[in-house]
Amino acid sequence: MTTNSIQLTGPRVTLRDIQPGDLDAVHAFTSDPTVTQWSIWGPNTLAETRAFIAAAAAEAGQPGRTLFTLAVVVEDRLVGTAGVWVKSAADSTGELGYTLHQDMWGRGIGTETAGLLLAHAFGPMGLERVEATCHPENTGSVRVLEKNGFVFEGRLRAHKKVNGTRRDSLLFAALLSDRPRG
Structure with missing residues (x-):
């Protein structure tokens, strides 16, 4: 881990920096047409996934880091x-986003993941507004x-x-001022 590394931990989910050894696990879902159907990218080729992992690993070493692309790990599985x-x-x-292997859908993993990201955004990152967009038909993400x-x-x-065609997105936002004070 570099000095800029982070690890965010919830009851079931751990978010950690992506590492070069994560290639096979990441490619398993980034190459899946069902997983990527609502995304503006994918399904990925192996070269595209390799480039994504290299970029994420490089950003982890940047001083003053403002971009956190993280692995979602459940029970020691990415x-x-x-x-x-x-x-x-x-x-x-700020903005956040997430992509999960389809066998994780409907299990609350996405909800916990987004919650960890939001806590990091409003906490250490010092943000006051976080946005997210999704495809209008992506009811799970909504x-x-x-x-x-x-x-x-x-x-x-x-x-x-x-793919050369314009499409709509739904815009959502969370505000620090709307969060309960604890």
Whole structure:
């Protein structure tokens, strides 16, 4: 681990930096058309997954890190990737996202993962607003966001260009000021 490494731990989920040895586990879900159906990327080739892992490993060593692309680990098995990053330092705004192996869907793993990311964003990262977007038909992701206190803010028309075609996204946001004070 580098001095910039992080590990976020919940009851069932651990988020840690992605490592070069994670290639096979990450490629198992990034190459799956069912997993990537709502994404703006994928299904990945092995070369694309290798490049993704190299970029994530390189960012972990950056001083003043503002981008955290992490492995989602459940019971010592890498089952997904998740990230949180600063979108605008001036506005204290960030964004988060996650992708899970389909055998983890519907088990609360996404909800716990997003919650860990949000706590890191509002805590050590010092953000005040965190956004997330998803495909309008991705009902699983909508549930994950709502369970974590994200509020639907609207539909972004023709927001993403995927395979040459523009598509809409749903915009959700969570605010630090909406979080319960503990």
